Amino acid sequence: MESKLLAAKSEPLWNTNNKVISIICGLVILLFSLPLFGLNSFYLHLFIMIFMHAVMAQSWNVIAGFSGQISLGHGAFFGIGAYATSFFYMQYGITPWISIFFGMFISAVFAVLIGIPMLRLSGHYFAIATLLIGISFQVVFQRWDLVGAASGLWVTMTPEDSWLALQFHSSKAPYYYIFLIFFIITFFVVWLLSRSKLGYRLRAVRDDPQAALSLCINVSNYKIIAYVISAMIMAPMGSLFAQYILIIDPDRVFNIEISIIVLLITVLGGIGNVWGPIIGASILIPISEYSRIYLGGTGGAVDLILYGLILMIICIFRPNGLISFIPKHILERKKQK
Amino acid sequence: MTSEIILQAIVTGLMMGLIYALIAAGLSLIFGLMEIVNFAHGEHLMLSMFSSFWLWSLFGLDPLFSIPITILFLAFCGILTHYFLIRYILKAKMLIQICATFGLSIFIRSIAQLLWTPDFRNVDKPLLEGRIEVGSVFIGQPQLYASFVCLLAFIGLYLFVTKTETGLALQATAQDRHAAEVLGIPSNKMFAIGWAIGLGCVGVAGGMMANYFFIFTDVGINFALFAFVAVALGGFGSIIGCLYAGIIIGLVESLGGLLIDPSFKLLYVFVIYLLVVIYKPQGLFGRY
Amino acid sequence: MNILSVENLSRSFGGIKANDNISFDVDQGSILGIIGPNGAGKSTLFDLITGYTKADSGKVKFFEKKIFGLSPDKISNLGVGRTFQKLKPFADQTLLENVMIGAFVNEKNIKKARDKALEIIDFVDLIEKRHHFAKELSTGQRKRLEMARAMAIEPKLLLMDEVTGGVDQKTIPGLVELIKKLKKTGVTIITIEHNINIIMEISDNVLALDQGKSVAFGSPKEIQKNKQVIDSYLGTFDAA
Numbered sequence: 005m006e007s008k009l010l011a012a013k014s015e016p017l018w019n020t021n022n023k024v025i026s027i028i029c030g031l032v033i034l035l036f037s038l039p040l041f042g043l044n045s046f047y048l049h050l051f052i053m054i055f056m057h058a059v060m061a062q063s064w065n066v067i068a069g070f071s072g073q074i075s076l077g078h079g080a081f082f083g084i085g086a087y088a089t090s091f092f093y094m095q096y097g098i099t100p101w102i103s104i105f106f107g108m109f110i111s112a113v114f115a116v117l118i119g120i121p122m123l124r125l126s127g128h129y130f131a132i133a134t135l136l137i138g139i140s141f142q143v144v145f146q147r148w149d150l151v152g153a154a155s156g157l158w159v160t161m162t163p164e165d166s167w168l169a170l171q172f173h174s175s176k177a178p179y180y181y182i183f184l185i186f187f188i189i190t191f192f193v194v195w196l197l198s199r200s201k202l203g204y205r206l207r208a209v210r211d212d213p214q215a216a217l218s219l220c221i222n223v224s225n226y227k228i229i230a231y232v233i234s235a236m237i238m239a240p241m242g243s244l245f246a247q248y249i250l251i252i253d254p255d256r257v258f259n260i261e262i263s264i265i266v267l268l269i270t271v272l273g274g275i276g277n278v279w280g281p282i283i284g285a286s287i288l289i290p291i292s293e294y295s296r297i298y299l300g301g302t303g304g305a306v307d308l309i310l311y312g313l314i315l316m317i318i319c320i321f322r323p324n325g326l327i328s329f330i331p332k333h334i335l336e337r338k339k340q341k
Numbered sequence: 342m343t344s345e346i347i348l349q350a351i352v353t354g355l356m357m358g359l360i361y362a363l364i365a366a367g368l369s370l371i372f373g374l375m376e377i378v379n380f381a382h383g384e385h386l387m388l389s390m391f392s393s394f395w396l397w398s399l400f401g402l403d404p405l406f407s408i409p410i411t412i413l414f415l416a417f418c419g420i421l422t423h424y425f426l427i428r429y430i431l432k433a434k435m436l437i438q439i440c441a442t443f444g445l446s447i448f449i450r451s452i453a454q455l456l457w458t459p460d461f462r463n464v465d466k467p468l469l470e471g472r473i474e475v476g477s478v479f480i481g482q483p484q485l486y487a488s489f490v491c492l493l494a495f496i497g498l499y500l501f502v503t504k505t506e507t508g509l510a511l512q513a514t515a516q517d518r519h520a521a522e523v524l525g526i527p528s529n530k531m532f533a534i535g536w537a538i539g540l541g542c543v544g545v546a547g548g549m550m551a552n553y554f555f556i557f558t559d560v561g562i563n564f565a566l567f568a569f570v571a572v573a574l575g576g577f578g579s580i581i582g583c584l585y586a587g588i589i590i591g592l593v594e595s596l597g598g599l600l601i602d603p604s605f606k607l608l609y610v611f612v613i614y615l616l617v618v619i620y621k622p623q624g625l626f627g628r629y
Numbered sequence: 630m631n632i633l634s635v636e637n638l639s640r641s642f643g644g645i646k647a648n649d650n651i652s653f654d655v656d657q658g659s660i661l662g663i664i665g666p667n668g669a670g671k672s673t674l675f676d677l678i679t680g681y682t683k684a685d686s687g688k689v690k691f692f693e694k695k696i697f698g699l700s701p702d703k704i705s706n707l708g709v710g711r712t713f714q715k716l717k718p719f720a721d722q723t724l725l726e727n728v729m730i731g732a733f734v735n736e737k738n739i740k741k742a743r744d745k746a747l748e749i750i751d752f753v754d755l756i757e758k759r760h761h762f763a764k765e766l767s768t769g770q771r772k773r774l775e776m777a778r779a780m781a782i783e784p785k786l787l788l789m790d791e792v793t794g795g796v797d798q799k800t801i802p803g804l805v806e807l808i809k810k811l812k813k814t815g816v817t818i819i820t821i822e823h824n825i826n827i828i829m830e831i832s833d834n835v836l837a838l839d840q841g842k843s844v845a846f847g848s849p850k851e852i853q854k855n856k857q858v859i860d861s862y863l864g865t866f867d868a869a
Contacts, residue, residue: 012756121618132378133618136607140607144605201739217702219781220706221702271437309455311447312445312451315440
């Protein structure tokens with residue numbers, strides 16, 4: 005008996021697989037060196053979109069996958085981030101590097117304001133409320149003259165590339181690196197989160213809130229914490245996206261499609277798993293970008309038809325996402341009989 | 342602002358509210374039965390309006406006469422939805438259930454956009470036209486008939502669920518599907534019937550609204566949102582609660598639009614939703 | 630010393646009195662067994678004590694501190710652990726993770742929390758199953774999981790709802806032994822049991838409930854002589 009306990013205690017805390025680690029390291033180095041091979045701007049754009057959407061999906065994964073609350077209006081935080089940098093830059097000349105944090109802060113405040121009343125309640129109420137919130141933001145920004153109402157904000161262009169103004173006109177490579185670095189930081193942070201005490205407790209809240217209460221976990225507080233973290237991951241992507249395209253309007257950055265795609269990527273890749281959003285984004289974004297090229301103007305609708313179809317098929321056949329195709333012995337510990 | 346205008350807004354709100362109530366009742370019936378929120382409800386409504394429109398535009402059938410066809414079409418859609426999607430996710434987690442019906446909504450809406458473009462359409466010169474004047478209040482004929490038919494359908498639905506054998510079997514399945522199965526009520530069949538009836542309600546509402554509403558692929562979104570709110574206000578699964586909740590929403594929408602600003606209608610309804618779910622999370626009227 | 634004292638606790642659901650004016654005390658380090666037929670209000674009593682259901686009236690004191698009206702997480706934080714009649718494991722997580730979530734209450738360091746969880750899992754004799762997902766365990770093992778998880782918060786009082794309910798006959802003696810072993814660690818236990826023989830074997834005191842009312846309270850011997858209890862339990866005695 006005693007020896008079994010000792011053996012169990014001497015096990016490493018985490019299931020570390022050297023092969024997986026070296027593959028990841030290799031991939032990171034490859035990603036950093038890709039632009040050096042003279043990738044054309046379409047491929048740079050494709051990778052930028054993959055990084056951006058993976059982070060956005062990761063944000064959704066934190067609230068939905070970790071704490072089990074479904075937000076159908078996560079685009080709101082993306083829009084807040086986008087408007088924050090553009091607005092403060094155009095009105096006060098504040099560099100986007102600082103106003104990224106404004107966007108995060110404003111998003112966090114909204115997450116608290118929405119979360120306190122709504123997260124006390126069960127899942128459907130929250131899902132419906134977030135759907136309403138997503139659309140409300142779009143409606144309000146369409147009519148808010150200070151931020152350009154329906155025509156949005158056209159960010160003042162700098163004559164040349166500028167790190168201070170976070171604008172690059174001659175090449176997409178700087179954007180590539182900025183998005184890549186945010187992507188790596190976000191994934192590292194969420195990976196740490198998933199292994200922390202907070203991560204454990206959030207999963208408890210997701211799996212059984214009643215049981216979590218009996219273990220001293222204040223369920224509604226933990227849901228709000230998850231929602232705030234999620235909002236703060238989403239907002240910087242909005243900010244960077246605004247700097248990337250330099251024209252933002254409510255129909256673009258508060259579009260319900262944003263809320264749809266983050267959900268789709270996460271569910272496709274594997275909800276509740278740190279790697280799910282990466283897998284989902286790496287598959288879905290190329291499909292979407294290529295369908296846009298080959299199908300031209302109608303591409304938008306075909307995109308969405310595919311999204312809807314994929315979402316239903318995944319829900320029916322692979323509710324745990326594509327990550328469930330990875331053999332169990334890599335993901336899980338060996339079980340004794 | 343005169344009292345006539347306010348009275349006008351109240352009448353408009355009431356008529357709209359009855360339509361919301363019927364749409365919400367369909368949603369609530371489905372939820373009560375299997376605890377699944379149909380996030381594609383608005384798209385089903387859109388389908389019913391297009392069904393009415395195409396029957397008129399291709400065969401010259403007035404929306405008033407095509408209503409039975411539209412109802413049958415929607416009931417058929419309901420059975421298809423159950424057969425191809427819902428029955429696979431009955432035991433899935435709520436998260437997957439929400440994602441699945443959400444996926445269905447995206448799917449239907451974008452197929453409609455591909456087939457019919459996002460253009461606005463309307464039925465020209467339907468049988469129900471014009472308006473009548475009662476005192477100082479103008480009432481559109483199609484609106485009046487639409488709300489009247491919706492009210493009738495609502496009463497029919499209520500009587501069906503509470504009085505008929507099939508209705509009672511539905512309630513039994515809603516309360517405890519395993520116990521109901523022991524009593525010989527096949528839950529899978531009940532679910533299919535629930536979907537057929539739930540979307541049949543949408544068929545009635547959409548068919549009647551085709552008389553006077555613009556028909557376009559995004560038309561369902563707002564109706565679905567209001568229906569979600571109505572179901573939450575009325576108490577998830579309660580049918581009679583939807584009637585009151587629908588009327589409240591109709592009134593809030595039209596009075597808010599009149600007194601403050603019509604472009605923020607959604608926000609007023611949202612505020613009501615927040616207040617109710619915070620202070621009365623069981624809904625205003627409880628279940629059944 | 631009384632670890633828990635319950636005074637005149639009442640709660641009704643739509644006219645039906647689930648708990649009607651119930652009072653009792655629990656001595657520190659003892660086992661209180663609660664018996665009663667289905668619908669007697671046993672689980673409701675647990676929900677009232679642990680804050681899952683709000684009482685209509687009454688007082689609950691834990692170590693002379695009023696806990697009546699506190700939320701369940703605050704009550705558990707004071708040192709009241711519980712298991713559930715309808716089991717509530719964190720199904721998508723391993724046994725070890727389930728218990729670690731409890732261990733995190735008093736232990737911030739992950740490694741220490743893990744080691745503590747392992748010790749408790751060893752205590753309930755499931756060490757070999759530590760990396761199994763909760764959904765892969767048998768009912769008896771999941772009962773042990775819930776006990777281990779509740780023990781991980783280091784409770785002073787542990788409420789166990791039907792530990793031996795719904796498991797097969799072979800598993801019962803092991804679970805009974807576990808309760809006895811648990812008592813030796815010094816924790817006070819309140820346990821709901823259907824099986825009257827087990828209650829008589831392990832309890833220091835027994836509370837008998839019927840239709841929401843407390844019909845008898847006393848040592849197992851006194852209870853066995855109590856006429857009202859015999860009336861409602863005669864059948865069970867024979868069967869067992």
